[in-house]
Amino acid sequence: MTDQPTPITDEMPEEWITELVDHIEADGHDIADAHETAVVIRLTAHSRKVLAADDSDRLFVIGWADDGDIHWGLSIDGAHVPVLHALGGDSPSGIADRAHRVLTTGRPVPRDVRHALPYAAVSGSCVCPVVYPCGGIVPAAECGEHGGRRSPAMEWHWEANCPPATP
Ligand SMILES: [Zn+2]
Ligand SMILES: [Zn+2]
DSSP, X not given: OXXXXXXXXXXXXXHHHHHHHHHHHHTTOEEEEEETTEEEEEOOHHHHHHTTOXXXXXXEEEEEOTTSOEEEEEESSSSEESSOEEOOOSSHHHHHHHHHHHHHHSSSXXXXXXXXXXXXXXXXXXXXXXXXXXXXXXXXXXXTTTOSSSOSOEEEEEGGGXXXXXX
């Protein structure tokens, strides 16, 4: 990665930090650090997979950026975040909800995408995009296994209604 590390320097309101941490912990995430410039969460194996994290990235940082927007990014040390992504949210619980969705699905808001859990196990030759947290697929026309419109049998749902991941 060639991006220059971007330090998150602006400060969060202190009462927000406490409330944000409470919500994040209630969602089952492990807080590594929380202070006025950032809330840092330890990545789980599932989050690392969903976010395609580098081997060195162990932490998920939520921070205030110069423009006042809330961002997230992966970090080695919790202080420097090479790539910032928009998180959004206008309250501690809203920010926590979005962070939880990023950590479990890779994006802060659900895609408006209907996808499927095939009844049969998905083979290595499947080329369909995978949707988290359920690990379901968006059947791709070019997939030899799931390209057909009617078969195989699948259970369909929207991303907002994804069942939790099965470990
Ligand atoms: Zn497929
Ligand atoms: Zn799903």
